[in-house]
Amino acid sequence: MSDDPRDLLIEEAASAFRERNAWGRILPSPSWLDLPAEERDALFARQLESRLIEQALDPNGLSTTARAVLERLKVLF
Amino acid sequence: MTDEHRADRLEDAFRRARSGNLEAFAEWMAMVEIPLRRSLRRFARAVDVEAAVQETLTRMWVLASDSQWALEGSDASLKYAFRVARNVALEEVRRFRQDRFVELEELENLLEGLVEMELPDPALGRAIEYCMERLPRQPRRALSARLRDGCLPDREIAAGVGMKVNSFLQNIVRARRLLADCLERRGVRLGEMLS
Numbered sequence: 001m002s003d004d005p006r007d008l009l010i011e012e013a014a015s016a017f018r019e020r021n022a023w024g025r026i027l028p029s030p031s032w033l034d035l036p037a038e039e040r041d042a043l044f045a046r047q048l049e050s051r052l053i054e055q056a057l058d059p060n061g062l063s064t065t066a067r068a069v070l071e072r073l074k075v076l077f
Numbered sequence: 078m079t080d081e082h083r084a085d086r087l088e089d090a091f092r093r094a095r096s097g098n099l100e101a102f103a104e105w106m107a108m109v110e111i112p113l114r115r116s117l118r119r120f121a122r123a124v125d126v127e128a129a130v131q132e133t134l135t136r137m138w139v140l141a142s143d144s145q146w147a148l149e150g151s152d153a154s155l156k157y158a159f160r161v162a163r164n165v166a167l168e169e170v171r172r173f174r175q176d177r178f179v180e181l182e183e184l185e186n187l188l189e190g191l192v193e194m195e196l197p198d199p200a201l202g203r204a205i206e207y208c209m210e211r212l213p214r215q216p217r218r219a220l221s222a223r224l225r226d227g228c229l230p231d232r233e234i235a236a237g238v239g240m241k242v243n244s245f246l247q248n249i250v251r252a253r254r255l256l257a258d259c260l261e262r263r264g265v266r267l268g269e270m271l272s
Binding site: 003004007008011012013014015016017018026027028029032033037040041043044045046047048049050051052053054055056057060061062063064065066067068069070071072073074077 | 099102103104106107110111114115118121122124125126127128130131132134135138142169173198201202205206209223224225226227228229230231243246247249250253256267268270271
């Protein structure tokens, strides 16, 4: 298994889950804030690939990002 | 499907979303998310792109619901979404004081996104399913759970598959590597498709 802390930090930030502040504004992942600049490029690539895979596997073509937004909209509106 | 048909389908979904149709908005999101995300590549060092994309899509729903707001021209909703995404990203750079990682002036003057919209390819879905089925059990369980429930916190998803968060993440990293190798053997290079 991978024990490279860099890989694990990138994987944590690749999730579509994001916390919100008291006013409901979305916050960056704490793992993203811990990543150095060049690792943020690697994260961008991993997120993009992951969302493409999620869309390809979902019957409605929705990624976890789109599903997170839909859940939020159902709460708000 | 031709580019023209894709664009028509996109604008039709957005028009239906404007009457409060959340399903139509979901259809629209499925078409714009990847191009929108790619348009933020230049911001990746200074902005959590995931947060920026979610905020952009939420604002597009609010705008879609505003009956006073007029939207005209070809690919109008996609072009407007690019503009909203860029504004959100610039706000985030300033909000979290990440401007040391980017040339802010250059990003402010970037031309609007020109990334073309593409719909998910069914053949890609079949190749991914084939390779997922061939992953070792634990990596497959972890990655499948993340791909399905990734909008939940990792601690919840990990608990659902009976793993500690660290082993859950380790299994996902391993699964992604094996999946990429399998796809490459089948002639699919995700990185190249998205570059």
